[in-house]
Amino acid sequence: MKAVYRQIGFKAGFLAPAVGIFVVFFIYPILQTLHVSLYRWGGLSPDMDWVGLDNFRNLLFHDPIFWKAVSNNLFFLIVFPIITLVLSLFFASVFARRFRGSTLLSSVYFFPALISWVAISILWSFIYHPSIGILNSLLAGIGLEGLARTWLADPAVVLGAVAAPLIWRNVGFYMVMFVAAIRNIPPEYHESALIDGASRWTIFRHITLPLIWEVVSVAVVFMVVNAFLAFDLVWIMTQGGPSRHSEILTTYFYRKAFIEFQMGYATAMAVLLFIGVLTVSLLLRRFMQRETVEY
Amino acid sequence: MKPRSVGDAVRLLFVGFYTLIVLGPLVWLVVTSFKTSAEIYGSPWTLPARMQWDNYVRAWFEANIGQYLFNSIFVTAVSISLIVIIAAMAAYVLVRYPFRGSRIILVAFVSGLMVPVQIALVPLHDLLRTLGLLDSYWGLIPVYIAFSLPFTVFLLSGYFSTLPRDLEQAAIIDGCSHAQVFWRVMLPVSKPAVMTALIFNFLGIWNEFILALIILASDELKTLPLGLADLQVVMRYQVDWGALFAGLVIAIVPIFIGYIFLQEQVTEGATMGALKG
Numbered sequence: 001m002k003a004v005y006r007q008i009g010f011k012a013g014f015l016a017p018a019v020g021i022f023v024v025f026f027i028y029p030i031l032q033t034l035h036v037s038l039y040r041w042g043g044l045s046p047d048m049d050w051v052g053l054d055n056f057r058n059l060l061f062h063d064p065i066f067w068k069a070v071s072n073n074l075f076f077l078i079v080f081p082i083i084t085l086v087l088s089l090f091f092a093s094v095f096a097r098r099f100r101g102s103t104l105l106s107s108v109y110f111f112p113a114l115i116s117w118v119a120i121s122i123l124w125s126f127i128y129h130p131s132i133g134i135l136n137s138l139l140a141g142i143g144l145e146g147l148a149r150t151w152l153a154d155p156a157v158v159l160g161a162v163a164a165p166l167i168w169r170n171v172g173f174y175m176v177m178f179v180a181a182i183r184n185i186p187p188e189y190h191e192s193a194l195i196d197g198a199s200r201w202t203i204f205r206h207i208t209l210p211l212i213w214e215v216v217s218v219a220v221v222f223m224v225v226n227a228f229l230a231f232d233l234v235w236i237m238t239q240g241g242p243s244r245h246s247e248i249l250t251t252y253f254y255r256k257a258f259i260e261f262q263m264g265y266a267t268a269m270a271v272l273l274f275i276g277v278l279t280v281s282l283l284l285r286r287f288m289q290r291e292t293v294e295y
Numbered sequence: 296m297k298p299r300s301v302g303d304a305v306r307l308l309f310v311g312f313y314t315l316i317v318l319g320p321l322v323w324l325v326v327t328s329f330k331t332s333a334e335i336y337g338s339p340w341t342l343p344a345r346m347q348w349d350n351y352v353r354a355w356f357e358a359n360i361g362q363y364l365f366n367s368i369f370v371t372a373v374s375i376s377l378i379v380i381i382a383a384m385a386a387y388v389l390v391r392y393p394f395r396g397s398r399i400i401l402v403a404f405v406s407g408l409m410v411p412v413q414i415a416l417v418p419l420h421d422l423l424r425t426l427g428l429l430d431s432y433w434g435l436i437p438v439y440i441a442f443s444l445p446f447t448v449f450l451l452s453g454y455f456s457t458l459p460r461d462l463e464q465a466a467i468i469d470g471c472s473h474a475q476v477f478w479r480v481m482l483p484v485s486k487p488a489v490m491t492a493l494i495f496n497f498l499g500i501w502n503e504f505i506l507a508l509i510i511l512a513s514d515e516l517k518t519l520p521l522g523l524a525d526l527q528v529v530m531r532y533q534v535d536w537g538a539l540f541a542g543l544v545i546a547i548v549p550i551f552i553g554y555i556f557l558q559e560q561v562t563e564g565a566t567m568g569a570l571k572g
Contacts, residue, residue: 010473011388018385018444019400025419025441026407032418043421091313094306105310107558109317113565114550116502118520119543122527123324132536134323134339141340172317177566200302229411232504236524253413258509263417270414277411 036267043263055268066269068244069252073228075159076248077280080166081223087171089216092178093204106179109172117169117232124165125237128152152238155245162237162246166230174219181212217288221281228277249273324547328540335536350537351545358529360542362515363522364549367501370432370518374439375496379489381440382447387477389448390456391463401452407445412505420509430512438510439500447492450567454488455481494557494564501550519546 037055039048059066095106112120127135128151136148151161185208193203209216231250234240240247240255253273257266327335328350330343355361389401419438420429428434458481466476482489504520511517517525523546530539554561 007392007473011392011394014384014388014474014477015400017381018404018448021381021437021441022404022407022444025422025438026410026415026444027403029415029418029422030410032422033414036417043417087313091310094310105314107554107562108314110562110565111321111551111554112317114498114554114561115547116504116520116523118502118504118523119546122523122539122543123320125527126327126536126540127320127323132335132339134319137339168316168320171313173565176562180566225411229413231413232520236527250413253416254505257417258420263421267417270417274411274414278409281409 033267033270036264037271039264040262041264043257043261048264051264055265056272058265059268059272065244065247065252066249069247069249072159072246073248073276076163076166076230077224077227079160080163080170080227081220084167084170084174084223085216085220087167088174088219089178089209091171091175092182093200093208095175095179096182106172106176110176111172112169113173115169117230118236120165120169121233121236124168125152128161153242155242158238158242158246162234166227166233170223170226174223177215177219178212181215182208185211213288217285220288221284224284225277225281228273228280249276321547324540325544328537328544330537330540332534332537335540347537350541353535353538354541354545358526358535358538358542359514359517359522360519360526360545363517363519364545366515366517366522367519370435370439371497371500373432374436374443374500375493377436378440378443378447378496379451379492382444382492383451383482383485383489384477385444386448386452387455387481390452391481392473401448404445404448407442408449410445412442416505416509423510429510430516432516435507435510438506439503442506443496443499447496450492450495451485451488454485458484490560491564491567494561495567498561498565 036048038050038052040051040055041048091109095102127133130136130150135151136145139145139148149157152158189207189211190203193207198206229250230248231254234246234248234251235254238246240251249269250273253266253269256262256269323339326342327339329346329348330350331347334341334343385404386401389397423429423434423438426434428437462480462484463476466480467473471479502520503518504524507518507521508524511521514522514525523542526539526542530536
């Protein structure tokens with residue numbers, strides 16, 4: 001009997017810190033978000049006006065900036081995963097066959113994934129800088145000065161300019177994941193296909209890709225969620241500008257909550273953001289899972 | 296890889312080109328960090344006439360990067376140690392001593408993986424203000440721990456559930472208490488998973504921005520990402536690009552050194568996070 005009681009004390013003691021911190025600093029704020037989203041609230045005063053679903057109604061039907069942000073988000077989460085996926089799969093297929101220097105090079109490709117978004121954002125704002133940046137000067141150097149522009153202030157290109165470092169940071173990261181997956185494939189699969197005279201592309205398309213599909217689909221979901229939630233990059237490079245042309249949901253949320261102090265409105269947006277991320281990742285997972293091949 | 300065909304040559308060309316794209320910005324960053332302002336406004340392709348170590352001195356002392364660096368080291372070290380200990384204790388009990396409801400607790404932790412941090416920011420800010428923990432590490436560190444628990448519990452509970460039963464039975468027979476079994480036997484044999492958890496959380500917290508942004512306000516408490524972001528704004532007016540570039544280098548170098556020494560573990564720890572998707 002005594003031993004059993006000791007076990008209860010032991011279990012409770014081991015669980016208490018994690019459960020306590022999790023409930024107070026994670027679960028409570030999330031539940032509280034649902035509550036706050038139903039009020040008009042300036043954040044600093046305790047006065048909260050119950051407005052029901054008005055915040056959601058205003059966001060969805062009366063806020064063009066919200067929709068601008070949604071469409072910029074869609075650009076991010078379509079363009080970034082596609083380019084990143086194509087590049088990282090291509091390099092993975094090259095690096096999966098070891099060659100002299102391949103280990104060193106793949107470590108080099110991977111390195112940007114370890115640098116903070118803040119540092120990367122500042123670095124890239126300088127790459128784009130009109131007077132001291134290397135991009136315009138590089139374009140001039142190869143005779144394309146016509147393409148030079150103030151990248152982060154030009155509504156036509158700002159979204160692409162902000163997405164570029166997202167790709168730059170992630171290609172090596174996913175490449176390393178895919179290389180590991182490809183090297184796990186039993187070599188006989190490739191050998192027999194090679195003997196049959198299949199081309200590199202055919203082997204990749206019909207053997208490699210189906211066999212690493214599980215990893216690829218997890219990676220795609222991860223890319224999409226990350227693109228959805230990118231904040232640091234946009235906030236530091238453009239703050240959503242020029243005139244909202246790179247505003248995304250996370251930056252708009254931050255502006256509403258912590259600069260304009262429309263806390264109720266902002267939390268309603270956070271709830272929609274959560275629903276959006278969840279829907280997109282579940283749909284994507286369902287959609288991609290069908291093609292998994294076992295080996 | 297010797298080019299044996301046109302296809303190989305093209306592949307090699309792409310690899311070479313992409314290597315330039317990856318390394319170019321980093322090399323440019325380091326070179327520029329040693330230039331005078333006049334040189335920075337000149338051609339980006341020239342090397343500095345003299346190494347301007349003074350940029351680093353100004354970044355370290357005047358721009359406070361030294362302070363931010365120590366703050367980051369402190370916050371990260373304390374947070375990741377506590378995260379791993381707290382998460383390991385919980386994960387251990389949840390998978391090795393199942394009880395009624397243990398499954399639900401585990402699921403609750405792990406489903407936290409799907410929750411974007413934004414959804415909690417406003418109430419979190421309000422909660423910390425009410426508790427008087429805004430602008431203090433006493434607020435920041437528990438929040439970091441809370442947001443790292445889902446992944447860490449997920450990772451460690453997966454690992455603990457694979458350990459053989461005999462291990463702890465032998466230790467119990469030797470007279471260890473349940474807690475002693477954990478500290479002396481189970482945790483040490485779980486070193487690989489603990490290492491992965493430490494590295495994953497290190498990267499997450501070392502680079503974390505938005506939580507620090509809403510929680511910290513005093514300059515002397517700011518972590519590196521926050522300090523750098525501020526510095527960028529300040530330097531727009533002071534136009535001391537040299538010091539800003541030096542600050543960026545200072546922020547990246549510790550990661551670089553860690554990566555050289557712990558490459559395999561770092562790669563493993565970083566890519567594990569993709570499971571979060």
